[in-house]
Each structure stands twice: as structure tokens, then as C-alpha cells.
Amino acid sequence: MTHPKSIAVLPFVNTSPGKENEFFCDGITEEIINALAKIEQLKVTSRTSSFFFKGKNLPLAEIGRELGVANLLEGSLRVSGDRLRISAQLINVSDDSHFWSESWDRKLEDIFAIQDEISLRIADKLREHVGHLNIADQLVQAPTGKVEAYRYYLQGKSLFNKWNPEHANQAIGYFEKALQIDPDLIDAHTGLADAYSFLAVAGFAPREIAWAKAIESIQRAKALDPQNAPLNYLLANQAFFTEADFGQSMQFARQAIASKPTYAEGHQFLAFLFMLRDDMKKAGEHLRYARSIDPLNPETKFYQAYFLYRSRSFDEAEVLLEQLLEENPKSLPALITLIYVLLKTGAYDRAEALIADRNPDEIMPDEKLGLACLLRVMQGAAEEYPALLTELETNASGDTSFQAHAYLFLVYCALHREDQAFSVLEKLFQKHSSILLLTFGDPLADYLRGSSRFEAYRQRIYADITPTVASPRRNSAELSEREAEAYLRKLADFMETESPFLDPSLSLRSLANLLEMHPNQLSWLLNEKQGKNFNAYINRFRVDHFKKLLADPRNTSISLIGLAYESGFNSKTVFNTVFKKETGMTPKEFHKNSGLSD
Missing domain, CATH: 1.25.40 (Serine Threonine Protein Phosphatase 5, Tetratricopeptide repeat)
Structure with missing residues (x-):
């Protein structure tokens, strides 16, 4: 069953003239993904799986089912000179309905503030629609004060994500340009380290030279922020592949997850380490999480195949490895593991054919x-x-x-x-x-x-290495029973005396401000003590107000939708949907059955 508190951010469409801002569009999409992934209760599909659908004109319901999410975010970006326009909308996958949309016109120099504003707005609207979420006051921190450095970094990131030696080398050039402008841009340092380690491990560059350059960038990133999740993922890889130090590798991988619990690559690597140690239960836990947020990533599929191989489920591993090689015949890890499977199952002729068919430069x-x-x-x-x-x-x-x-x-x-x-x-x-x-x-x-x-x-x-166990954190939104009862009384009095629901622009955040509460506390209070999300709670008052207006003889000349708008609804579709859910009848049926239509 699809979890209601789940979302995939589809690649924003570049509506700028020409294609030069494509990387910028992809970068903003990725930043929104990263920002939403900071919300602990929200399941956010990782970049690789979301970007699988870039340029593919598929029905949204099909994309949602493929990714296993209840909600989708789609949007567009247009850059013109020093200004940009961003549009975004949220879609409920189950009925293909758009339940929120908004646009922003801003200066390009405000890009990080825009990303934070958009991410918070999306998170707020999701919370109102799906239920309680703990949302930080800020979701996006500016990685640099220099927009040009950020643009070079995004160009490098876009190229590196193509995962081949030609584009990896081009990406290195852009990361270096970014660092010339801002030497403290940690993302560019980890980008360089990632690119060089990729070239080293894949054999596309002299191993010792490439690893030396990767380690140099890793150390510079470590001096800036030793807790950085991508940095610790790289440190885990370095410890494993250059030092053969399992304990250090495990420690760094755990730190990556501690810094960013939704980090799919970290969960994949931890699953891999636990497989080696024969702890298949823990390996399976991390792998299941990685698959839940990044199901279409070929790397996730390979780890699943490798898990099946290490679990001695050779037939199942063979099927998945064959699929991976069909999608990418040059996948060396999939090829070698498939040969291992065939050797274990006695399919020696097939194993020999796979070995013989490879070009000398492939193995x-x-x-x-x-x-x-x-x-x-x-x-x-x-x-x-x-x-x-x-x-x-x-x-x-x-x-x-x-x-x-x-x-x-x-x-x-x-x-x-x-x-x-x-x-x-x-x-x-x-x-x-x-x-x-x-x-x-x-x-x-x-x-x-x-x-x-x-x-x-x-x-x-x-x-x-025995991990440091963090002490349990109290939910920042949670209230004591006494606090909850006091706020419930205050909320009920405010709704009765002030009727804030009549304002169609009312949001959970604005209502919390009126009540002098933190939005996280109000969200928790409504969901835990009222059993409703914000939209359901507010719309119940609007439906009740609509019924009162309908029963008033002075309103006989006003249409049903007119009365709905006066009750705080701002959409005919939403009004009809909510009214039928609350009463079991359409507004027209209710009007007719009430005897007020005569």
C-alpha cells in the first residue's frame, strides 16, 4: 500500500529559450528533493529514480505507481536575464487531481532564498493535505554567497550524473571553476572527490593518481564540515577501497546516515557492508529503505541482486542480473556477479561464453x-x-x-x-x-x-567499531496532555468567535501564528487529538457554515457556489468533493432533500 506521506519531485521543465539553463533547472529540482528529504516523516523519492522520467511523456498515475508515491510535484523554470520565474504544482496520484499550484518571480541572485521559500511552501501544503509533518523553519541553507560558483557547480553535477569517463572529466573542470570563485564550496570539493574516485574505481584513470586527487578533495571538504553526508560516504568508500579497513568504512557510512537519514547511497553502502559481514537482516533493512526511495536506480537494483547472491538465492539473482545487463551491457559488476552465479549453479558453458565474449578492455x-x-x-x-x-x-x-x-x-x-x-x-x-x-x-x-x-x-x-548511539529525541511538536488540552480549548474558542476558516487563503502556518503556536505543534495537535489533517479540519467548519447560509431565507438569491465561496472555499471542485465526503450527498442533492429548494 502506498504511504500517503510520500512524494516524488519530477524534473522541472526548462522553459527558457535554448537549452543552456537545463542544468540550472535540474539543480533546482535536486535542491527541492534534498530539502523535502530533511522532513523525517515524509518519504521522498531520490533524484535518480525521479529523473528516470525526464523527457518521458507518461501519465502521472503511471509514474506515481512506478515510484510508489501518493503525491507528485511538477514544475517549470524560466530564466530571463537576471530574473527567473518558477511554477510548481502538487498532484494527488490516486485521482490525478491538482490540489495546489503557485508561481514565483524573483531575481536570480535570490536563488537560495527562493529554493527555501518554495520547499517550505510545498511542505506546508503537503502537511495540510496528508497529515502531520515536523517541518524545520529553514530547509535550504545557501551553500555559497556567489551565484556564479553555484552555476558552475550545477553544470559539473549535471555532467557527472551521466556516469561516464568523458562527462566525469568535463565535470571536474566545472567543479574546479566553482572553487576558483568560492574555495569554501563544499559541494564542489565532494563533487571533485566523487568524480576522481569514480575514475579510479572504474579503471578510467591511473588508480593511484586519481585516488590521490580524490583524497586531497576529501580532506578539504572534511576541514569545512566533517559531518557532511556525501563527504562521509566518500570517506567510507576510501576506507574500504584504498585501506581495506572495514571498521572505518562502517563508521563513516553510519555517520553519513546519521547526518542525512534519507541518504540512499549511504543506505546502499551500509547494506553492502552488512552483506559482507553475513548480517543479512540488517543488510535487508537498509536495502529495503534504499529501494523504497530510489527504486529505479540501477545501482539499487545491483545491490538487490548482490544481496540475493550473497543470500544464496541464485535463481532470483540471475534474473535480476540479466535484466541489469539488458539495460546496460557494459555493467561490469553485474557481469562478474552473473558469472559467479553461473559458476555456483554449474552453468559452466554459459559462464565460459560470457567470459569469452568480453572485449579485452572490458575485463x-x-x-x-x-x-x-x-x-x-x-x-x-x-x-x-x-x-x-x-x-x-x-x-x-x-x-x-x-x-x-x-x-x-x-x-x-x-x-x-x-x-x-x-x-x-x-x-x-x-x-x-x-x-x-x-x-x-x-x-x-x-x-x-x-x-x-x-x-x-x-x-x-x-x-x-562500536557506533555511538544517539539518545532518543522528543518530538519537537509533541505537547504534554495539559498543553494539548489548553491549546484545544483555545483553538475551539478561536474558531467559534473569529471564524478564520472564512478566509480562503488560511493556511496551517497562518492559523498557528494567530494562535501563537509553532506550526509543527498545531499540525501535531490536529492529527493526534482531532484525528484530522488541517484541510479536513478547516473544511468541516466551511461545510457547516455553508449549511447555515443555505438555511437563511435571505440567501435564496445566491447560488450554491456563491454560498460556498462565502464559506471560505475557493474552488468549485474542492467544495463539491469535500461536501460529498462530509455529508454523503452532492450540494444539489442536499439542497433538494432539505426542502429549501421549493
Whole structure:
């Protein structure tokens, strides 16, 4: 069942002349996503899944179902000189109804104030429609005081999101331009680190050089804000892939989630770490959350496939990996994991075909050698594998060939050579081999699980650092019973004596101001003590007022919709919908049955 407090922000449409402001449009969409994601009770679809629908003319109901959300936000942006115009509207997915829309005309230099204003307005209208949300007084903090630096950063971010080496290198140039204007723009530092680490891990740049540049940017970002969520995600990756330090990686990943509980990438990485440690329950919890907010991200799908593989659900993993490779035939993680699945299930011919079909530049030489050797061993080809094993052992004798180390370990496991397998495993500690860190508990190494040494090594390899447990926070909106009763009396008196519901522009925030309450407190009070969201609560008064006006003989010359407008409604559609929900009849039926229409 779709949670009512859920929303996806669709990519805003660029209505500016030309396409040069497309990146700016995408940036504003992403900032609104990030702002709304700060609201703890609201489920917000992540950027990757929302942007999956960019440029696709699909029915909103279909998009909503695909993303599993109850509400959608769509909008447009137009830049003209030093001014911009933004329009936005909220849609209820279940009936395709638009329940709020608004436009803003502002100076470009006010971009961060605009983003905060829009995000707060959207959050307010959602709260009035779906129920209580705790909303901070500010959702968007200006990352820089220099708009030009921000524009360069957004251009870099837009390019990097294409996830290929050409655009990643272009993105680096824009991040560097942004930092020339504002050296303290932390998002540009983490953007540089992300781009360089991507090039390093994917093999598109010299590993040591690219990681050195990534680490330099990470350290600069750390000096600016050590709690920053993307920074800690990068630190988790660095600790894992360059230092093979599982405990540090886990600690940084947890910090990323503590800083930003809705950070999908952080949940994915935590799920991955828990999979390695065989804690499939916790891995599943983080993965389910990541899937709930980022269901269409290929990376989320891969982690799900990898979870199935590590859970020994090989048939299910195979189906999902085949889908991933159909969508992206160059997905190396999906390809390697699928080969592993086929080896585990004895589909050796298919595994051999996948290995042979790859271009030399798609799989690193030692990985291809290791796969070929492992395949022959598992096939029992006693005449063929010895030469491959000798070559693999020679390559693994070096200090830096981590792929050779990992595959030699797996081959020794397949050959049931326990002592030699554990001997190779020592290179994990001596040479900080992240690939051995990844391989130790792999299903292809299941033979070692029967060893008396296995558990000791598992504890040593996946040593955790005890996390700091935050003390439970009291809901900032929650009132004591005495406070709640006092405010309920004050609210009831105010509604009876002042009739604020007659103002069609009344909002939860404005009513809270009139009552001298924080909006979060009023939202909590209505939902917890009255069992209604703001709109339902106010519209009940409007319906009652409409009935009184209808019964007054002096109003016989006024139309039904005229009386509705005098009761505080500002939409015929909303009035008809609310009235029927409250009374079970349409306004016309009620009028006729009341005997007042004669």
C-alpha cells in the first residue's frame, strides 16, 4: 500500500529559450528533493529514480505507481536575464487531481532564498493535505554567497550524473571553476572527490593518481564540515577501497546516515557492508529503505541482486542480473556477479561464453585469467587448469595485483587447499587488498566455512567499531496532555468567535501564528487529538457554515457556489468533493432533500 506521506519531485521543465539553463533547472529540482528529504516523516523519492522520467511523456498515475508515491510535484523554470520565474504544482496520484499550484518571480541572485521559500511552501501544503509533518523553519541553507560558483557547480553535477569517463572529466573542470570563485564550496570539493574516485574505481584513470586527487578533495571538504553526508560516504568508500579497513568504512557510512537519514547511497553502502559481514537482516533493512526511495536506480537494483547472491538465492539473482545487463551491457559488476552465479549453479558453458565474449578492455587481464582458471577447476578439467593456475600464482606473487590475489584465493578454495587459501588471505592485511576483503565471505569460498579458522578470520576481517548511539529525541511538536488540552480549548474558542476558516487563503502556518503556536505543534495537535489533517479540519467548519447560509431565507438569491465561496472555499471542485465526503450527498442533492429548494 502506498504511504500517503510520500512524494516524488519530477524534473522541472526548462522553459527558457535554448537549452543552456537545463542544468540550472535540474539543480533546482535536486535542491527541492534534498530539502523535502530533511522532513523525517515524509518519504521522498531520490533524484535518480525521479529523473528516470525526464523527457518521458507518461501519465502521472503511471509514474506515481512506478515510484510508489501518493503525491507528485511538477514544475517549470524560466530564466530571463537576471530574473527567473518558477511554477510548481502538487498532484494527488490516486485521482490525478491538482490540489495546489503557485508561481514565483524573483531575481536570480535570490536563488537560495527562493529554493527555501518554495520547499517550505510545498511542505506546508503537503502537511495540510496528508497529515502531520515536523517541518524545520529553514530547509535550504545557501551553500555559497556567489551565484556564479553555484552555476558552475550545477553544470559539473549535471555532467557527472551521466556516469561516464568523458562527462566525469568535463565535470571536474566545472567543479574546479566553482572553487576558483568560492574555495569554501563544499559541494564542489565532494563533487571533485566523487568524480576522481569514480575514475579510479572504474579503471578510467591511473588508480593511484586519481585516488590521490580524490583524497586531497576529501580532506578539504572534511576541514569545512566533517559531518557532511556525501563527504562521509566518500570517506567510507576510501576506507574500504584504498585501506581495506572495514571498521572505518562502517563508521563513516553510519555517520553519513546519521547526518542525512534519507541518504540512499549511504543506505546502499551500509547494506553492502552488512552483506559482507553475513548480517543479512540488517543488510535487508537498509536495502529495503534504499529501494523504497530510489527504486529505479540501477545501482539499487545491483545491490538487490548482490544481496540475493550473497543470500544464496541464485535463481532470483540471475534474473535480476540479466535484466541489469539488458539495460546496460557494459555493467561490469553485474557481469562478474552473473558469472559467479553461473559458476555456483554449474552453468559452466554459459559462464565460459560470457567470459569469452568480453572485449579485452572490458575485463582486467588478471580478472579474466582468474575467472578462466576458476572455471576450469570447477569443471574438473585437470589437464587444463594447472597452466592457468601457475600463471595466476606468478601474477599474485606481486604486491599490487589485487585481482590475482582474490582469484587465487577462490581457486584454492575450489581445490580445497585450506592452508594455501588462508595464506593468500594474509595479503589482505599486509597489502590492504580491498578485493580480498570483498571475496572472503563470497559463496564461491564456501568451502572455508567448514574450517575451524573461519570464524576467527571473519572477526578479524570484519571487525566493527562500536557506533555511538544517539539518545532518543522528543518530538519537537509533541505537547504534554495539559498543553494539548489548553491549546484545544483555545483553538475551539478561536474558531467559534473569529471564524478564520472564512478566509480562503488560511493556511496551517497562518492559523498557528494567530494562535501563537509553532506550526509543527498545531499540525501535531490536529492529527493526534482531532484525528484530522488541517484541510479536513478547516473544511468541516466551511461545510457547516455553508449549511447555515443555505438555511437563511435571505440567501435564496445566491447560488450554491456563491454560498460556498462565502464559506471560505475557493474552488468549485474542492467544495463539491469535500461536501460529498462530509455529508454523503452532492450540494444539489442536499439542497433538494432539505426542502429549501421549493
